[in-house]
Amino acid sequence: MRIFGIKVSIHHTFIWLLLFPMFLVGGAGLVGWLLVVFSLVLMHELSHALVARAHGIQVEGITLLPIGGVARLGMMPEDPWIETKVAAAGPGLNFVLAGVLFLFARATGLPMFAAGDSGEPAVYQATFLGMLFLANLGLGIFNLIPAFPMDGGRLLRAQLARRSGYLSATRTAARIGRWIAAAMALYTLASFVRPELPTTLLLPVIALFIYFAGKREEMMVAARQSFARGGLLRLFGIPPAAERPPTDMGRPDYAGEFGDRSDIIDIEGRTVNEQSPPTPSAADAFRQLAEEIDGQLGR
Ligand SMILES: [Zn+2]
Numbered sequence: 001m002r003i004f005g006i007k008v009s010i011h012h013t014f015i016w017l018l019l020f021p022m023f024l025v026g027g028a029g030l031v032g033w034l035l036v037v038f039s040l041v042l043m044h045e046l047s048h049a050l051v052a053r054a055h056g057i058q059v060e061g062i063t064l065l066p067i068g069g070v071a072r073l074g075m076m077p078e079d080p081w082i083e084t085k086v087a088a089a090g091p092g093l094n095f096v097l098a099g100v101l102f103l104f105a106r107a108t109g110l111p112m113f114a115a116g117d118s119g120e121p122a123v124y125q126a127t128f129l130g131m132l133f134l135a136n137l138g139l140g141i142f143n144l145i146p147a148f149p150m151d152g153g154r155l156l157r158a159q160l161a162r163r164s165g166y167l168s169a170t171r172t173a174a175r176i177g178r179w180i181a182a183a184m185a186l187y188t189l190a191s192f193v194r195p196e197l198p199t200t201l202l203l204p205v206i207a208l209f210i211y212f213a214g215k216r217e218e219m220m221v222a223a224r225q226s227f228a229r230g231g232l233l234r235l236f237g238i239p240p241a242a243e244r245p246p247t248d249m250g251r252p253d254y255a256g257e258f259g260d261r262s263d264i265i266d267i268e269g270r271t272v273n274e275q276s277p278p279t280p281s282a283a284d285a286f287r288q289l290a291e292e293i294d295g296q297l298g299r
Contacts, residue, residue, distance in 0.1 A: 006049050007061035008042065014064050037135055038064055040097070044090040044139060045069040051089040055082050067202055067209075078166045080158040087154035094140035101133045147180040147210045148173035149217055170221045174214035181207040181214075 001008045045062045048071045053059050058074030076083060105112050112130030126134060144152040153173050160169035184207035191199035 003042075003046060004050060006046065006053075006059055008064070009061060010064045011066070013066050014038075016066070033131070036132070038069075040094070040132075040135055040139060041069040043097075044093055044143075045071040047089040047093040048086055049073070052076070052086045055086070057082075057086070067205055078161070080161045083154055083158040083161075087151045087158065091140040091143045091151055094136040094143075098133055098136035098140065101129060101136065105129055105133070145180065146173075146176060147214075148177040149213050150177070150210065153177050153210075153214070167221055167225050170218050174218040177210050177214040181210040184210075 042062065042064065049059045049062060052071070052073050055077075057076055060072040060074065063070040063072065073086075076086065102112075104110070110129055111127055112133055113124045114127050115124060143150055144155070146152040146156045148154060148157055148170070153176070156176065157166075157169045157173035160172055163169075164172075184203050187197070188199060188204045188207070191197040
């Protein structure tokens with residue numbers, strides 16, 4: 001499926017997410033609502049992807065996962081302003097949609113909250129319009145949690161990068177993200193002891209994603225920067241990878257499971273393959289380096 005020329009695919013586990021409530025809970029309504037929520041997630045991802053494309057960043061596609069969505073983007077320039085725009089595009093769209101729904105409710109007089117069936121006037125339930133409004137608000141706010149590599153964490157890194165450069169900013173943002181992930185894990189543990197605390201099984205999954213994806217991206221920025229500087233290689237007269245023409249090795253094929261990519265997820269969650277893996281160019285350069293050393297020794 002293509003939308004605005006962007007390839008949209010659905011991860012096979014997503015089908016289980018839909019079948020599960022249908023058979024176990026018997027809720028066609030729940031399935032319908034899940035489809036609505038994931039349409040919102042898809043629009044959120046498209047918003048990231050279209051803004052990225054407008055800045056010349058390659059968009060590989062969007063994948064819908066049970067825990068959210070993934071916009072797979074090519075290498076993003078180390079430009080805080082571009083990163084800010086791409087990261088803000090997702091939550092921004094959700095806030096705009098929430099605003100439009102609110103104005104629509106005001107203009108038409110349709111209620112967003114109505115008294116529940118229980119007959120108690122004090123109990124109010126969200127109507128479909130209200131649920132749509134809350135879902136957009138929730139998606140927007142949740143993704144602004146400054147837990148790199150979620151959207152909020154990317155906005156934070158972009159701000160930090162203006163002052164301290166990308167590597168240091170990424171380290172700080174990823175460290176904050178890990179603290180938030182730890183807090184999410186602790187909260188999940190607490191909810192086992194005190195069942196009255198509201199929680200979801202998604203929370204520990206999200207915490208794990210923030211922890212590992214943040215760590216991974218931190219390592220990639222470090223690898224790319226030390227590589228871009230060229231360090232040792234320049235001594236041997238080899239230009240850094242970025243200045244050499246691409247080889248036909250291209251990108252490695254990460255066609256496997258989503259955990260296998262360098263993608264970063266945020267909850268709904270955008271996964272940005274932002275720093276494409278340094279592996280091919282690194283391997284390429286080290287091979288050249290080895291050849292160079294061999295040549296020197298041979299002389
Ligand atoms: Zn997002």
